[in-house]
Amino acid sequence: MMLTKRLAACAAQVTPGGVICDVGTDHAYLPAELLRQNRCTRAVATDIHAGPLEAAQRTLTEAGVLSRAELHLCDGLEQIQPGDITDVVIAGMGSETILHILEECPWRRQVHFILQPMTKIPVLRQWLVQQCFSWTEEIVQEGEKFYVVMSVSAAESPVSLTPLELEIGCVNWQSETVRRYAAWKQQRFQKLAQQLHRAGRAEAETWTALSQEIETRLQMEHNGKGEALC
Ligand SMILES: C[S@@+](CC[C@H](N)C(=O)[O-])C[C@H]1O[C@@H](n2cnc3c(N)ncnc32)[C@H](O)[C@@H]1O
Structure with missing residues (x-):
């Protein structure tokens, strides 16, 4: 199974040997590949709809990794206890959904988040600043499309962004x-x-x-x- 460049960029940010939680997993391509390559020890995957979770179960079964995965039908992280989770991935969703998921998660300062928002990214950046998180960003190009992948952790002191950073991110212009x-x-x-x-x-x-x-x-x-x- 080959991950798309976008999902591969998310996978690259996962803590090696950690436990991931993939929120809005859909077909579970990301956790299946991480488990198959032993890049994480266990994976929790959630989705708000039953259909995607059935597809996730099929993918994980075909990859031979279902025994190391846990599937939950729920909104965001609402049924998930942090336990030994190291990284939470929330990819392929709009910033408003991502914000809703983060806001409802009481343990959001305890883990590393990999966020891959599709729309309204300045709104998400503004919230992260207000909530005292710090992060790095990477841009991935697939054909004509650009994707933003953010590696986010709780910060001790607030970061500040210029209007340009708020709009296009804290990016490496040398790339x-x-x-x-x-x-x-x-x-x-x-x-x-x-x-x-x-x-x-x-x-x-x-x-x-x-x-x-x-x-x-x-x-x-x-x-x-x-x-x-x-
Ligand atoms: C476009 S797919 C993205 C799948 C995968 N994460 C990716 O990046 O390729 C969005 C998935 O998120 C799920 N979803 C949307 N809102 C959600 C929420 N609040 N909690 C959990 N899953 C959600 C949808 O059912 C869908 O399966």
């Missing part, structure tokens, strides 16, 4: 994928600024400024003058 992602974001911000400008809305300036900041960063990287943003 070619990051620069492609930033260029794509820049185009989107520019278009948004134009639309808002035409509608006579003052927020247009914010998006123009962000778009220009990205352009400057990309130019600096191109000229070899870039430095880590955070």
Whole structure:
């Protein structure tokens, strides 16, 4: 079984030899592969719908790892006790669902989270800042699509983000994928600024400024003058 680049990037962040919990597991491709490769000792997988959990059971059975897995039909982590769980993966969902799952988890400061949000990522970043978490981010490209993978842990002191970091993340500009992602974001911000400008809305300036900041960063990287943003 081959994981997609997106899921492989999530798998790469898992603590070797740990116990993972995959929330919204769907076909359980991630836990099945981690168990098959003995990269985790045990896996807990949850899904809010019965159909995906049946598919998960089939995948885990075919991979010959079902005896080391536990399946739960529940919303987020509501039926899960932290026990020896080292890493919780919440991938392929919108930020609002991820936030709901995190907010309802009383033991969220005890484990490492691997988050792979699909939409509204600045909202998730803002919440993580407010809740005193720190994290690193990686950008993965599959064809035309970009995915953000976040490795998140409780922090002792709050982190702060600039408006640009809030929008595109705390990323390594030296990575070619990051620069492609930033260029794509820049185009989107520019278009948004134009639309808002035409509608006579003052927020247009914010998006123009962000778009220009990205352009400057990309130019600096191109000229070899870039430095880590955070
Ligand atoms: C798009 S799939 C993502 C599957 C896999 N995690 C991945 O990244 O490829 C989303 C899955 O999350 C499940 N889901 C949605 N909301 C959930 C929640 N609150 N708690 C648990 N599972 C949820 C859905 O039923 C679905 O199977």
